[in-house]
Amino acid sequence: MGFRERGIEYKTPEQIVSMRVAGLLVGQTLELLRSSVRAGISTGELDAIAEDNIRSAGGTPSFKGYGQPPFPGTICASVNDEVVHGVPGDRALCEGDIISIDCGAIVDGWHGDAAITVAVGEVPDEVTELMRVTEQSMWRGIGAARLGGKVSDISHAIEAYVRGQGDYGILEDFTGHGIGTEMHQPPNVPNYGKPGRGPKLVRGLALAVEPMVTLGSKETEVLEDDWTIVTDDASWAAHYEHTFTLTPDGAWVLTALDGGEEQLAALGVPFGGR
Template identity: 40%
Template sequence: MTIVPQSEIFEAARKAHFAVTLHEAADFDGMRRAGRLAAEVLDLLVPLVKPGVTTEALDKVAYDYVVAHGATPACLGYRGYRHTVCTSINHVVCHGIPGDKPLRDGDIVNIDVTVILDGWHGDTSRMYPVGDVKRKAERLVEITYDAMMRGIAAVKPGNTTGDIGHAIQSFAEGQENCAVVRDFCGHGLGKVFHALPNIVHYGKPGHGIALKPGMFFTVEPMINLGGYGVKVLNDGWTAVTRDRSLSAQFEHSVGVTETGVEIFTLSPKGLHKPPYL
């Protein structure tokens, strides 16, 4: 789940950027277990995302799987949120609320899940095509995945959060009619859901916080096929593109190692991006 850069967490990071938890080697094991479980949830949903299925039905499947494996859905009850996953369809950028409206052929939907296992948070999201989708939607999904992976490739000791953002923005906005959302960002995590550092998905090389071994955070760019403007609906959660353009997002939880990066939320089945064969 993303956070708003202008939130109290962002202000804390701006004023006290040194206050970032550096985790021990043993903590990586906890994040691996939590990340794997979160990825398993998204794997489980792959054959279920199809025309006619409701997102509330997908949410129920996710909830049952999480609790059956001794974990807790982190989003359930978080700031009043009532579901296990967020389901963001077409022009919904993030934090879409599961409901009883069936998915339609041609939709694209992001499913975002966070689990708490033995106190550790695993946070991840993927895009799912619903039936036959148009080429422009496929292209947006491909660009968004590639942008995330370019951002993750910039994660290593000595680089900065600005290097991550620059890698994402320079690639994504180099594609025709694509824009990186500015209103939400990735975040630190571990024993807490949202922590420092904030990972803004645009920026300048060398700017921001220096990356150090033991930092845990999410990389989760949202890319719009149009302008980058978004607005939050009256439900207080659902963020949509202002110009009604399509939006896509992928997310991984990662840890900075001594030499680079470890992705905690890789699919155990290799279902990293569509088409999920």
């Protein structure tokens, strides 16, 4: 492992394999939470499910105690107009809600980080489409990454896809990031911008790509808990995230259960996993 170019951490192939262990635990936890989402369950109950699953597998929640004030949960649970960093608690989900669940885990010192948005029962068509657009923009971003390219190639692909699907807000104040021995590392991975800029995409670089898209404004504010980010105009939002890396064979999504193979194949992107 080495550090160069503004503190960016580059992993050996063996260390990337270790990151895959953490990534799989995050992916498995999110699938467990997806199947647990229902009307009447509280965000705190979902948090307890996540913590138990992570600790039972020998992992440590990445989020719990993170930052100032210390984040109190294992997951970020953001409902409807809450975009990111929602604090889990007593709030019970209702039919027609959506919840964005962000989850991180540490295994043997390596981090995995991913997020999904889940509908609680039936939701309006425009909300279903918002979720689809946000998730697919993430995959377009990952699919645009090539060894020798630049970080903003990912950013541009995300923005271009979202803009081509309709009039949506793309958060600019919150970005994806490098990841490895810490959850948040350089470089930032914005969800907008021109291609061909930023650090070079090389082997050993691991990135968390996470578009946050709204039905209205991109402007947000922080609630009194100093964590939960909501839209200024109360428009609903979706959030998806995966941790990925590039190998000589292609992209490897460390937090996807299949390594991203199915989604990458649909885009005609080479799969670099094992």
